[in-house]
Amino acid sequence: MYSDRIKNAQRLLRAGANYRGAIDGDAGPQSLAAAWRVTGVEQLAIAGEWPAVRRVIAAAQLVLERAGHDPGRIDGFWGPSTDTAFAAWRGAALPVRGMDKAARFGPAGSAACTAGIVRVPWRMVLAWDDTQVITSFRCHELVAPSAQRAFDRIGAAHSLVQIRDLGLHLFGGCFNHRTMRGGSSLSTHAYGIAIDFDPARNRLRWGRDQARLAQQDAVRFWEIWEDEGWTSLGREKDFDWMHVQAVPV
Numbered sequence: 001m002y003s004d005r006i007k008n009a010q011r012l013l014r015a016g017a018n019y020r021g022a023i024d025g026d027a028g029p030q031s032l033a034a035a036w037r038v039t040g041v042e043q044l045a046i047a048g049e050w051p052a053v054r055r056v057i058a059a060a061q062l063v064l065e066r067a068g069h070d071p072g073r074i075d076g077f078w079g080p081s082t083d084t085a086f087a088a089w090r091g092a093a094l095p096v097r098g099m100d101k102a103a104r105f106g107p108a109g110s111a112a113c114t115a116g117i118v119r120v121p122w123r124m125v126l127a128w129d130d131t132q133v134i135t136s137f138r139c140h141e142l143v144a145p146s147a148q149r150a151f152d153r154i155g156a157a158h159s160l161v162q163i164r165d166l167g168l169h170l171f172g173g174c175f176n177h178r179t180m181r182g183g184s185s186l187s188t189h190a191y192g193i194a195i196d197f198d199p200a201r202n203r204l205r206w207g208r209d210q211a212r213l214a215q216q217d218a219v220r221f222w223e224i225w226e227d228e229g230w231t232s233l234g235r236e237k238d239f240d241w242m243h244v245q246a247v248p249v
């Protein structure tokens, strides 16, 4: 769909040109302003002769190209090459909505579920034992590159004071071969495709009135995960605000 392409362009501009507006599929003034911040787009747009949509997409293509992906010709038209480059940028390993977890990731608890390694670019400790320092943790091999990009961007976008204030230094776990709390189906943790932060201040049943990561200053953190295609149960369902997962709800 046409507006989906603009949404994807906005995600790229958020990552590559500090776009802070909504992901709404509307190439409005904020999207356009972000597009102009991408060096090179002004020559392409021939002094503003292109319509806004084309400039926004061209800027997004430049972001893709600079991230090492090939979006095809930088022409402001979102074609199949741009689609492919976007999928690669976002983490081609991530499944689409409705896909069976076991079909995508193999059996829960298999070796692949812990074959990925994510290095933590800030000082992290175990949430329930702050003498245990976490310099890296294991996750499913298919989601590790995406999780690593998210951790690196979160580290770059926050000061250490902010990291601690948000509780992002408190590791609540990733791989854990168990069923969902209060249910019989397997948790996303059983595949190594979910990560928990600061469980004590984001209790399972707490909503946005109580959970720490529901506050406004955590939005940037969640947006970085969402850029990678991950889902916050808090932002989607208003519970389990400690949790982010590599598959849709």
Ligand SMILES: [Zn+2]
Pocket (backbone or CB within 6 Å): 189, 194, 195, 196, 242, 243, 244
């Ligand atoms: Zn969780």
